[in-house]
Amino acid sequence: MVELHANSKMALNGTQQMSRNKSIGQQLLEVAQVLGDIVLLFLQMFYSLGECVYRFIVPIQPKPVKGEIVLITGAGHGMGKELALLYASKGAKVVGWDVNMKNNEETISEINHRGYPTAHAYHCDVSNRENVFEVAKKVQQEVGDVTILINNAGIMPTHPILTQTKDEIERTFNVNVLAHCWTIQAFLPAMLKNNHGHIVALSSCAGLFGLENLVPYCGSKFAVHGMMEALSEELRMDPKCKIETTCVFPYMVDTGLCKRPKVKFEKLMPLLKPRFAAKAIMRAQQMNKKLVSIPGYLMSLNNYVRLMPIRTALYVKDFINSGVESDL
Template structure:
């Protein structure tokens, strides 16, 4: 071993030891301190929040929450009548700064054209919440090519097109927040959800990569939050098969919306809902494969096929 290689070896070992015994414990303690002494949530008053999928479900709940907290709400949905109804409801509650736009988020041309209308009518979007998604639930071999293509276009490509439309202004102004809905299915492969799992893994990877890129920008003030919920009562989970229903309840969309809002205003990076199941999903990669099979077979929590 020559001198240069030996020095590099010592530096490598020294940095590893410093990481394990100094850096990691320090930041664990710092994280614990912030948990015990949380910072004040930031205000969304005056922000322009664009939410996809506001015609129903979590998107509709989020629109109400942001409007109630003083934000200007821009709702996108391919279902024009449902979306208009959401905004009429908000206006009936006294929230006037709400706007509805019909948009097919899977279509890049449509996204960019509607984004120009939003800029002209409302202003620059400062909070983007990519919520729209679809979830066919049946075995991989029962999915048609057209269905798989639609899942990827809506659940994945739509994120790229909305980011293309709104992220440049956030970067230019050094101000903004992007929230994307992944899923517990973006943390663990699940039965009857193969293409959906692939799409939600992709969203998580997209957000982690973006966060790393922007982390390297000096004094960056653009934030990224990924949400990974368990089953939610939005209508997408048509046939849930849950053995211990008292402990593994289907989440209420209003509760999920509250947690998303909380995560955004406190700049959380990755949120798993509910937290107790999130902890289990975090630990699963460290289990022996046979233990994972036992867990899945004993604590059945999945979706049955929607074709039968």
């Protein structure tokens, strides 16, 4: 009986020892896997940096837009009109959406009179989900599947937050943010089905840093920034997906949207000309750039400044001193 108990104890001790050894082996394997992942990460990072250097020397060729069906929201005025004319001039079939049908039809009429591919005008309130889906169905039936979606429409109340009305704030987010969700939900399914398409969103330099008199507007443009990064990640989860995204952060554009612009260094930082901004946006789309500011140094400057202490960053902002005055 004593011998049996001793044998059982020895067997138990042996099992515990094997368990401890196995546990150590598992731990070593896990450590090796983590080290392997870290090495792979650094190799991927160095490869990516090398690719960036190579592409700086040998840029990729802009992809053509001829034959693409390009839908532009807010096509009746400002940046939307410039984008519509520019894409049409490169052989794209333009579909213009706007709540102001008079201005929208003028843009489309100008395109058609120039002999570009036939353009189409539709009345649509992009802040209304039902209206977006209704008009999107008409576009698909009458024109075809949209292959390039440019969410350009936006509004910009420019006065302190305490003087902004409930309707102004809600309208800002409905037009500047929710409209992007509705158009993406309306047109992305066909892009995924065809595995071909590009979604472009106009954020703003106000989507990179906060500015006075633009609290709701900055909030809406930061939201567009985050939404487009998240959309890009969702699409990236499928390695076979060829749908591209581009989020653009323009400096103030001389279209009348900025009613009272404030610029300290007018010669160094003048308001952007709409045609110049439109060309930069189209080039970013053609080059498949994910994030791009206009001018290009703005994003880099913002990234560097955000590495500094907050007070230091505020000194830089005060030195540049650009933004908008209250329109009240």
